[in-house]
Amino acid sequence: MEGYRYFDLVRWGLAPAALNAYFTYESQFVTDVTGAHFTANKNEKYPIPLEQIDLTQKNGKNTLTQNPGYN
Secondary structure (H helix, E strand, C coil): CCCCHHHHHHHHCCHHHHHHHHHHHHCCCCCCCCCCCCCCCCCCCCCCCHHHHHHCEECCEECCCCCCCCC
Protein backbone atom coordinates (compact mmCIF):
# COMPACT_ATOMS: atom_id res chain seq x y z
CA MET A 1 0.00 0.00 0.00
CA GLU A 2 2.95 2.29 -0.44
CA GLY A 3 3.29 4.96 -3.06
CA TYR A 4 0.41 5.44 -5.48
CA ARG A 5 -1.42 2.15 -4.98
CA TYR A 6 -4.15 3.67 -2.79
CA PHE A 7 -4.92 6.34 -5.38
CA ASP A 8 -5.01 3.73 -8.15
CA LEU A 9 -7.54 1.67 -6.19
CA VAL A 10 -9.73 4.74 -5.62
CA ARG A 11 -9.54 5.81 -9.26
CA TRP A 12 -10.46 2.33 -10.49
CA GLY A 13 -13.30 1.95 -7.97
CA LEU A 14 -11.65 -1.04 -6.29
CA ALA A 15 -10.76 0.60 -2.98
CA PRO A 16 -13.66 -0.62 -0.80
CA ALA A 17 -13.25 -4.30 -1.68
CA ALA A 18 -9.45 -4.32 -1.75
CA LEU A 19 -8.88 -2.31 1.40
CA ASN A 20 -11.53 -4.05 3.48
CA ALA A 21 -10.09 -7.44 2.43
CA TYR A 22 -6.63 -6.18 3.37
CA PHE A 23 -7.84 -4.99 6.80
CA THR A 24 -9.59 -8.30 7.45
CA TYR A 25 -6.54 -10.34 6.50
CA GLU A 26 -3.94 -8.21 8.29
CA SER A 27 -5.98 -7.93 11.49
CA GLN A 28 -5.25 -11.63 12.03
CA PHE A 29 -1.57 -10.83 12.50
CA VAL A 30 -1.29 -7.23 13.77
CA THR A 31 -3.44 -5.08 16.00
CA ASP A 32 -2.98 -1.69 14.33
CA VAL A 33 -5.64 -2.39 11.67
CA THR A 34 -8.07 -4.27 13.90
CA GLY A 35 -11.53 -2.78 13.41
CA ALA A 36 -10.45 -0.68 10.43
CA HIS A 37 -13.00 -0.21 7.67
CA PHE A 38 -12.98 1.68 4.37
CA THR A 39 -16.25 3.53 3.74
CA ALA A 40 -17.07 4.13 0.08
CA ASN A 41 -17.94 7.72 -0.93
CA LYS A 42 -16.32 9.07 2.24
CA ASN A 43 -12.80 7.78 2.62
CA GLU A 44 -11.76 8.53 -0.95
CA LYS A 45 -11.28 12.19 -0.03
CA TYR A 46 -9.80 13.91 2.98
CA PRO A 47 -11.73 16.46 5.03
CA ILE A 48 -10.99 20.10 4.28
CA PRO A 49 -9.82 21.98 7.40
CA LEU A 50 -12.48 24.42 8.64
CA GLU A 51 -9.86 27.19 8.80
CA GLN A 52 -9.38 26.88 5.04
CA ILE A 53 -13.11 26.98 4.39
CA ASP A 54 -13.41 30.11 6.54
CA LEU A 55 -10.53 31.80 4.70
CA THR A 56 -12.19 31.38 1.29
CA GLN A 57 -15.03 33.84 1.67
CA LYS A 58 -16.25 36.07 -1.11
CA ASN A 59 -18.98 38.61 -0.41
CA GLY A 60 -19.50 37.04 3.02
CA LYS A 61 -20.15 33.53 1.68
CA ASN A 62 -17.81 30.55 1.72
CA THR A 63 -16.62 29.57 -1.75
CA LEU A 64 -15.22 26.27 -0.52
CA THR A 65 -17.46 23.50 0.83
CA GLN A 66 -16.65 20.45 2.90
CA ASN A 67 -16.21 17.11 1.15
CA PRO A 68 -19.21 14.77 1.46
CA GLY A 69 -19.30 12.73 4.65
CA TYR A 70 -17.30 15.19 6.76
CA ASN A 71 -20.01 17.60 7.88
